[in-house]
Amino acid sequence: MMKFILRSILLLFVSRACLIFVASTALPVDMILQTQSIRDGETIVSSGGNFELGFFSPASNSPKRYLGIWYKEISNGTVVWVANRDSPLFDSSGVVKIVDQRTLVVLNGDDQAVWSSNSSGPGLGNLIAQ
Numbered sequence: 511m512m513k514f515i516l517r518s519i520l521l522l523f524v525s526r527a528c529l530i531f532v533a534s535t536a537l538p539v540d541m542i543l544q545t546q547s548i549r550d551g552e553t554i555v556s557s558g559g560n561f562e563l564g565f566f567s568p569a570s571n572s573p574k575r576y577l578g579i580w581y582k583e584i585s586n587g588t589v590v591w592v593a594n595r596d597s598p599l600f601d602s603s604g605v606v607k608i609v610d611q612r613t614l615v616v617l618n619g620d621d622q623a624v625w626s627s628n629s630s631g632p633g634l635g636n637l638i639a640q
Contacts, residue, residue, distance in 0.1 A: 547607035550575060550599075555582055561590070565604050574598035577606050577616050577625070594625035 540557040542548060553564030562582040565575050566589070577593040593606075594616050603619025614627040 542606075542608065544608045544611060547605050550602040550604040559583070562587075565599070565602070565606075573600050575600070575602060575604055577604065593627075597624040599624060 540554055542554060548554060548564065550565040553562050555562050560582060561579050563579045564577070566578055566580065566587070567573070567575055568589075576595065576598055578589045579591040580587040580589045593614070597616075599616075599618055601619060605617045607615060607617070609615050615623050616625040618624050
């Protein structure tokens with residue numbers, strides 16, 4: 511019985527180690543599920559590699575942080591969409607996630623919403639932003 515328990519623990523340990531290795535070497539993700547979030551410093555890239563979503567500052571010396579989408583391959587990262595244009599964050603504590611099955615929300619470090627897509631209508635089930 512003890513051999514069986516030790517073998518099970520070893521198998522669990524090895525499988526977890528393999529899972530961590532595979533996850534760390536996986537290809538970039540181009541979507542966010544309702545159960546996930548994107549923190550300031552993390553981005554997702556569109557499947558075609560043309561666009562990137564994440565937090566940015568409009569100038570290197572600006573403390574203001576925005577959630578936006580920009581052209582990935584253009585050297586100056588031309589921004590094409592900004593979520594919290596009227597409510598910038600002033601540090602790198604921002605998080606974006608999907609709530610209520612249909613609403614994209616930008617949260618500050620105090621977990622307070624500073625911007626929301628505020629969509630209306632019925633829930634969409636397992637929403638995936640891509």
